[in-house]
Amino acid sequence: MNLEFRTGIGYDSHRLAEGRKLILGGVEIPFEKGLAGHSDADIVLHALTDALLGAAALGDIGEHFPPSEDRWRDADSRLFLEHARSLLQADGYEIVNADIVVLIQRPKLLPYRDQIRRNIASALGIEADRVGLKAKTAEGVGPVGAEQTAEAHAVATICREVQPR
Ligand code: MG
Numbered sequence: 001m002n003l004e005f006r007t008g009i010g011y012d013s014h015r016l017a018e019g020r021k022l023i024l025g026g027v028e029i030p031f032e033k034g035l036a037g038h039s040d041a042d043i044v045l046h047a048l049t050d051a052l053l054g055a056a057a058l059g060d061i062g063e064h065f066p067p068s069e070d071r072w073r074d075a076d077s078r079l080f081l082e083h084a085r086s087l088l089q090a091d092g093y094e095i096v097n098a099d100i101v102v103l104i105q106r107p108k109l110l111p112y113r114d115q116i117r118r119n120i121a122s123a124l125g126i127e128a129d130r131v132g133l134k135a136k137t138a139e140g141v142g143p144v145g146a147e148q149t150a151e152a153h154a155v156a157t158i159c160r161e162v163q164p165r
Contacts, residue, residue, distance in 0.1 A: 008055030
């Protein structure tokens with residue numbers, strides 16, 4: 001048997017708005033604004049879900065969880081991530097690692113970083129040392145810098161055993 005490795009990329013962005021909770025990587029972070037969206041608008045979990053689906057060429061989050069469907073309103077995005085994990089498992093994949101970059105002007109995420117990493121690792125059934133998370137500001141430039149939006153980028157690597165070609 002050979003091991004086949006695959007890597008996927010994911011990206012997400014939501015608007016920052018008053019009266020919304022800021023939930024990143026499944027962790028609620030105290031802040032005066034939160035991310036607006038149909039679900040809980042967790043850009044970290046959305047980008048990561050797309051990276052995992054992309055690695056296996058299984059489509060994207062919008063296809064699996066259409067925002068037009070009312071049942072996903074304010075949904076906990078951990079559901080999306082766990083669904084991606086189960087699709088990968090069904091195809092014989094294991095998750096090797098994931099790495100995430102969050103672009104947000106405020107607040108500082110460092111105090112929450114390890115909690116977010118552990119939360120993601122638990123949703124994926126992997127060790128926390130397989131999940132990387134970095135946060136950057138936009139140095140005040142553009143819509144991220146103006147605190148109008150926040151973005152997340154993710155890559156994930158998966159592997160499975162295959163017959164030699
Ligand atoms: Mg999204």
